[in-house]
Amino acid sequence: MSSYIKSPLNYTGGKYKILDDIIPCFPKNIETFVDLFGGGFNVGINIDAEKIIYNDHNLFLPQMFEYFKLKGVNIIDKIYYRIKEFGLSEENQEGYLTLRKKYNEGKDVLDLFILTCYSNPV
Numbered sequence: 001m002s003s004y005i006k007s008p009l010n011y012t013g014g015k016y017k018i019l020d021d022i023i024p025c026f027p028k029n030i031e032t033f034v035d036l037f038g039g040g041f042n043v044g045i046n047i048d049a050e051k052i053i054y055n056d057h058n059l060f061l062p063q064m065f066e067y068f069k070l071k072g073v074n075i076i077d078k079i080y081y082r083i084k085e086f087g088l089s090e091e092n093q094e095g096y097l098t099l100r101k102k103y104n105e106g107k108d109v110l111d112l113f114i115l116t117c118y119s120n121p122v
């Protein structure tokens, strides 16, 4: 597999694993690439184009990607701090629920990202 950027979101329907099959199907020299159903952005982020437009009807997603783009690696410490602050782990449901409550009060997009990392779909 070529080296592609992997979405930080463990996204249902994410195309990361099949990028080797998808990417060669696109034309060369793309001016504007519109990732219409952007989701975890595994496709758009790996396209060589002059301009890439992300679109998704879930408006939390573009907010999250804008935030990652703006802050870059500077969010890593904040993520570790939050994990420690709320004692997040696979077992600590109370910590998760407390952070979820805080997110619902403040709508901090990084808290939403952290919650998605610790949510466990059944």
Ligand SMILES: C[S@@+](CC[C@H](N)C(=O)[O-])C[C@H]1O[C@@H](n2cnc3c(N)ncnc32)[C@H](O)[C@@H]1O
Pocket: 007, 011, 012, 013, 014, 015, 016, 036, 037, 038, 039, 040, 041, 042, 043, 055, 056, 057, 058
């Ligand atoms: C399977 S995911 C895309 C995964 C993405 N290609 C990746 O590799 O990470 C499909 C996305 O399409 C979005 N979606 C579905 N219907 C839509 C619509 N009518 N307009 C915009 N986005 C839509 C969903 O919110 C979801 O995030």
